[in-house]
Amino acid sequence: MTDTNFEIRADSLSKRFNKTLLFKGLSFSIKTGNSLSLTGPNGSGKSTLMQILAYIQKPTRGSVTFFQNEKKLEENDINRYIGFTSPLLNPYEELTGYENIYFVLRNKKDEAKILPLMEEFLLIKHKDKSLKYYSSGMKQRLKFICAVINDPPILFFDEPGTNLDRKGKDLIYSYIESVKKEKIIVIATNEEEEIRLCREDIKIAQ
Amino acid sequence: MLSEIFRNLRKDFRVEFRNRAAINISIAFAGITTLAISLTAGGVSFSPRVQSIMLWIIMFFSAMNGLAHIFIREEEERTSLFLRLNSSLESVFLSKLLFNFIFFLILQVVICPLYIFFLQVDVKSPLLFLLILVSGGIAISSSTTILGAMVSKAGGKGSLFTVISFPILLPVLWIAITSTTDALEKRASAGFGNTLFFLAFSGVIISISFLLFKYIWVE
Amino acid sequence: MKATKLIFIMMPLSIFLAFMWAPPAEILGESSRIIYFHVPLAWGSVLAFVYSGIVSILFLADKKGKYTLLDERAYNSAGIGMVFTILAIISGAIWAKMSWGSYWNWDPRQTSITILMLIYIAYFSLHSALKDNESKGRICCSYLIFAMITVPLFIFIIPRMYPSLHPDPIINPERKLKLNAQMRTVLMISLFSFTLLYFYLLNLMNRISFIDNKYKEKYYEE
Numbered sequence: 151m152t153d154t155n156f157e158i159r160a161d162s163l164s165k166r167f168n169k170t171l172l173f174k175g176l177s178f179s180i181k182t183g184n185s186l187s188l189t190g191p192n193g194s195g196k197s198t199l200m201q202i203l204a205y206i207q208k209p210t211r212g213s214v215t216f217f218q219n220e221k222k223l224e225e226n227d228i229n230r231y232i233g234f235t236s237p238l239l240n241p242y243e244e245l246t247g248y249e250n251i252y253f254v255l256r257n258k259k260d261e262a263k264i265l266p267l268m269e270e271f272l273l274i275k276h277k278d279k280s281l282k283y284y285s286s287g288m289k290q291r292l293k294f295i296c297a298v299i300n301d302p303p304i305l306f307f308d309e310p311g312t313n314l315d316r317k318g319k320d321l322i323y324s325y326i327e328s329v330k331k332e333k334i335i336v337i338a339t340n341e342e343e344e345i346r347l348c349r350e351d352i353k354i355a356q
Numbered sequence: 357m358l359s360e361i362f363r364n365l366r367k368d369f370r371v372e373f374r375n376r377a378a379i380n381i382s383i384a385f386a387g388i389t390t391l392a393i394s395l396t397a398g399g400v401s402f403s404p405r406v407q408s409i410m411l412w413i414i415m416f417f418s419a420m421n422g423l424a425h426i427f428i429r430e431e432e433e434r435t436s437l438f439l440r441l442n443s444s445l446e447s448v449f450l451s452k453l454l455f456n457f458i459f460f461l462i463l464q465v466v467i468c469p470l471y472i473f474f475l476q477v478d479v480k481s482p483l484l485f486l487l488i489l490v491s492g493g494i495a496i497s498s499s500t501t502i503l504g505a506m507v508s509k510a511g512g513k514g515s516l517f518t519v520i521s522f523p524i525l526l527p528v529l530w531i532a533i534t535s536t537t538d539a540l541e542k543r544a545s546a547g548f549g550n551t552l553f554f555l556a557f558s559g560v561i562i563s564i565s566f567l568l569f570k571y572i573w574v575e
Numbered sequence: 576m577k578a579t580k581l582i583f584i585m586m587p588l589s590i591f592l593a594f595m596w597a598p599p600a601e602i603l604g605e606s607s608r609i610i611y612f613h614v615p616l617a618w619g620s621v622l623a624f625v626y627s628g629i630v631s632i633l634f635l636a637d638k639k640g641k642y643t644l645l646d647e648r649a650y651n652s653a654g655i656g657m658v659f660t661i662l663a664i665i666s667g668a669i670w671a672k673m674s675w676g677s678y679w680n681w682d683p684r685q686t687s688i689t690i691l692m693l694i695y696i697a698y699f700s701l702h703s704a705l706k707d708n709e710s711k712g713r714i715c716c717s718y719l720i721f722a723m724i725t726v727p728l729f730i731f732i733i734p735r736m737y738p739s740l741h742p743d744p745i746i747n748p749e750r751k752l753k754l755n756a757q758m759r760t761v762l763m764i765s766l767f768s769f770t771l772l773y774f775y776l777l778n779l780m781n782r783i784s785f786i787d788n789k790y791k792e793k794y795y796e797e
Contacts, residue, residue, distance in 0.1 A: 503718075506714050507704075509708060509714055510705045516704050519700050520697040520698075520718065523690055523693040526690060527728045560724065564724055565721070568635075568717040571710075571717050572710070572713065572717055
């Protein structure tokens with residue numbers, strides 16, 4: 151992983167929701183090894199900006215481009231390179247935790263990786279429980295596993311610490327800390343601790 | 357790609373069968389309408405034409421509950437983003453299409469014996485009857501898959517799906533009804549050609565849907 | 576489209592010709608004059624549908640945003656088409672009553688125009704259900720394209736399903752026309768005027784859409 155360099159370039163992004171202009175003319179770029187936090191008051195468009203970066207939404211104006219070793223990536227392939235968690239992202243309630251992770255897993259040969267990760271994030275006891283019976287903190291940890299299980303080079307976290315207790319937060323923060331040198335990490339948050347995890351910060355004003 | 361489709365299909369079946377509401381309601385609806393027709397008819401036997409009209413109307417309306425559900429569920433439970441991030445466009449479409457094929461088949465397996473049993477239907481040409489059912493089912497489920505995706509984006513309003521799929525499905529229903537009448541009366545000649553028409557129709561519809569799907573699925 | 580202003584000459588002219596100049600048909604008598612309105616209306620409803628479909632294809636294919644508001648144009652065209660369709664159905668029913676004795680009898684042409692109306696209704700239902708959805712344009716255009724592809728299938732099917740009472744296809748030049756030269760001229764002029772009317776209305780509605788869009792853009796920028 152370390153010898154491939156990824157880059158995300160955002161070029162004069164603007165987003166308008168019907169009547170409100172969220173942001174205008176944002177340009178920046180992030181490379182592998184760098185981490186970025188997006189901060190701003192509620193409703194300022196942190197999550198929207200992140201979704202635009204992850205190609206989930208389209209900007210009103212401007213563009214986002216992904217590069218792998220200076221080569222432009224095809225839009226259709228981008229999903230393979232990103233991991234994403236967000237309060238908007240819901241795994242299947244009817245499936246068990248294990249089944250959900252297995253569904254996300256791209257290379258089925260890596261099935262052996264599931265259990266250690268569940269162990270690490272303290273979900274091993276609940277692996278055969280349907281997600282309906284998960285607490286919100288457990289779901290948050292499960293979503294985190296789903297984002298990282300394929301070991302993508304680019305990770306987007308929208309408020310990764312929500313609903314987590316101290317222990318859970320420490321777990322995911324130390325995980326982010328351990329991989330951040332070889333990946334691109336973008337966190338949308340207002341938590342001091344999460345901002346400190348990142349090297350750069352973009353403030354979105356209202 | 358193929359493994360991705362199977363992965364999606366397996367997930368859909370798991371989710372649908374653990375929460376059987378949609379399928380149960382469709383099947384219950386089918387059973388009740390069949391019974392209702394038989395009861396109210398009070399033993400009067402219908403002409404083959406009327407029998408085949410009713411058979412297809414029952415199938416059409418009971419399928420309406422279920423065919424769109426596969427996409428509506430993703431929106432209702434807000435899992436569509438999860439699905440979109442984790443599987444390719446093509447595999448989503450094809451797995452939902454396969455699911456609808458199978459769903460329609462299950463529905464037919466339930467409806468047809470009940471219908472034949474309660475309404476004293478005499479099938480003179482079982483082979484044609486079977487072929488028309490299967491190929492008509494394929495035609496209906498392939499044209500409704502993409503319509504289901506459209507409706508799910510509109511907030512999954514149940515009757516909207518019937519409204520937008522009816523004009524598209526009319527040719528299928530027409531031909532299915534005429535051919536089923538043929539099968540009941542054993543005038544098999546044109547009927548087999550119509551199975552081919554259904555398959556060609558499905559082919560055209562599936563390829564168009566496949567092209568259009570990305571405009572609907574990706575926001 | 577300045578040329579569409581011709582409508583102000585052509586429409587009165589065709590109305591005048593239809594009532595004053597064209598002779599009544601042999602068997603149908605004076606009631607046959609409805610043909611000069613019914614046929615062009617039916618033609619307009621199909622034209623509007625095809626136009627909407629083609630514009631929809633352009634809308635989906637146009638990735639660079641070379642054209643503006645194509646989805647709105649498809650919507651406007653469908654709106655006019657819907658009105659034309661309803662008027663064609665009504666005028667057709669009146670004519671059917673005059674010549675065949677009943678308003679409605681599922682003649683192939685009646686059937687096909689009903690299906691066209693159902694498609695329009697479906698399209699507008701979908702359009703209104705998607706109110707604030709960002710992908711409204713794409714979904715509605717997809718539906719129109721999808722519908723446009725299934726419609727030709729009806730042309731093969733419907734004649735097989737129902738026997739026709741309709742006069743020989745009037746637009747089809749190979750078939751024998753029961754109209755004499757004078758009537759044919761009036762019909763052609765009338766067809767031309769209604770085509771003009773369609774484009775005139777479409778042009779007006781598109782301009783309204785453009786102004787509306789511009790206004791909104793200005794308003795939200797501030």
